[in-house]
Amino acid sequence: MTYIATAMLSLFLTAQAAPSLDVSARHWFNNPAFRLHDDRDVYLFFFDVKDKEAARVVPLLNRIHRRRSSIVIGLTDAKAKAAQAFIRKHHVAFTVGSESRSNRVFRIEHRPALLHLTGEARDDVSEVALDDLNAFVVESSPPFVDVSTLKTVPELREYLESDRSGIFRRAAVRRLRERMPREEFLEYARQRLEVDGDPWTRNILEFYLSDPTPEDIARLNERAPSTELEMQFAKNPDAPEYAAARAFIDRLNRKLPPAQDLIDDFERNQSDDAESTLIRLWISRKLRAAESDDAEQVKESLMAMISGEPDRGIRSGLVTRLLRAGVCEVGDLEVVQFLDQQARVEPDRAYAKPMMEYTANYLRTGVGTPQDMQPPSNPDEDDNP
Numbered sequence: 549m550t551y552i553a554t555a556m557l558s559l560f561l562t563a564q565a566a567p568s569l570d571v572s573a574r575h576w577f578n579n580p581a582f583r584l585h586d587d588r589d590v591y592l593f594f595f596d597v598k599d600k601e602a603a604r605v606v607p608l609l610n611r612i613h614r615r616r617s618s619i620v621i622g623l624t625d626a627k628a629k630a631a632q633a634f635i636r637k638h639h640v641a642f643t644v645g646s647e648s649r650s651n652r653v654f655r656i657e658h659r660p661a662l663l664h665l666t667g668e669a670r671d672d673v674s675e676v677a678l679d680d681l682n683a684f685v686v687e688s689s690p691p692f693v694d695v696s697t698l699k700t701v702p703e704l705r706e707y708l709e710s711d712r713s714g715i716f717r718r719a720a721v722r723r724l725r726e727r728m729p730r731e732e733f734l735e736y737a738r739q740r741l742e743v744d745g746d747p748w749t750r751n752i753l754e755f756y757l758s759d760p761t762p763e764d765i766a767r768l769n770e771r772a773p774s775t776e777l778e779m780q781f782a783k784n785p786d787a788p789e790y791a792a793a794r795a796f797i798d799r800l801n802r803k804l805p806p807a808q809d810l811i812d813d814f815e816r817n818q819s820d821d822a823e824s825t826l827i828r829l830w831i832s833r834k835l836r837a838a839e840s841d842d843a844e845q846v847k848e849s850l851m852a853m854i855s856g857e858p859d860r861g862i863r864s865g866l867v868t869r870l871l872r873a874g875v876c877e878v879g880d881l882e883v884v885q886f887l888d889q890q891a892r893v894e895p896d897r898a899y900a901k902p903m904m905e906y907t908a909n910y911l912r913t914g915v916g917t918p919q920d921m922q923p924p925s926n927p928d929e930d931d932n933p
Contacts, residue, residue: 573645714748745921747902772861807840
């Protein structure tokens with residue numbers, strides 16, 4: 549998470565009814581993302597770090613925060629260390645200000661409380677009842693859309709330009725390429741690269757701008773070998789050829805070993821046979837919860853594992869462990885530089901490369917949602933860390 553300490557860093561939300569509504573805090577976490585002339589809806593979450601109700605609604609607030617049309621700002625009077633512990637424990641994705649007195653400015657009489665500010669001047673302020681927050685999130689969220697049901701170019705363009713995650717939106721790129729005249733599509737794709745920072749959509753746009761062959765497209769859509777092997781294993785787990793893999797996963801499910809033991813097992817299973825590949829796949833997942841007394845060593849091992857792993861599905865999974873295993877913090881430039889270098893040579897544009905770019909960007913900036921990532925200043929040049 550990003551930690552910014554200042555004498556008093558403020559975000560100003562002006563309202564006609566109260567000309568100087570000042571959202572301020574002594575310390576900020578997770579990169580204050582509110583910009584001048586920002587036209588997003590603002591949600592102010594006033595909370596106490598010891599309140600169980602505040603912790604309960606964090607996942608719902610994270611969902612609101614992930615929308616391009618909204619920003620959530622958490623405000624607490626707790627000290628910086630207590631706020632940081634709350635953020636880590638409850639996986640808070642939105643901006644949080646600690647040692648804040650903004651509850652007095654907004655005359656908050658109870659906490660937790662959630663205010664919704666809309667309008668050009670943020671002059672339309674309403675309270676969202678936390679008991680109704682789940683229904684509010686569902687009601688105001690974009691409905692699920694099966695991209696295969698979108699038939700026309702306007703429908704597909706609207707979907708691609710929506711607030712949804714690029715993991716879903718990227719499917720619209722292929723369908724647009726099939727339906728638009730070639731030159732029109734290429735021009736549209738270049739325009740999208742200027743405004744879309746989500747690495748999952750950017751990589752697919754760049755892929756189709758490279759004028760791929762049908763064989764290239766088929767390879768892009770293939771499952772990773774480890775995924776195919778796991779599907780085969782699931783169909784017949786008692787097959788004799790899976791005896792060692794079956795014994796290994798049974799052992800992992802009974803008791804999770806320390807992270808270093810899993811790393812040692814990973815290094816002992818480096819061949820490309822089915823059992824070794826399955827074991828590496830399962831280790832890449834289990835490392836998320838494995839404990840370690842030496843986070844620095846785990847980080848170094850993970851980077852070596854990523855750079856040497858031949859399976860793109862396992863590579864992608866290992867990258868996520870750099871965050872989920874708790875071995876990296878925002879600002880770890882060593883890992884940022886490593887991931888930037890890996891992404892430049894990563895052939896898998898569907899999963900591994902966007903995951904590397906997302907993780908590097910998060911460690912560099914603290915922006916935790918792909919939709920909030922900004923496109924490079926020059927899409928045709930590699931970024932420097």
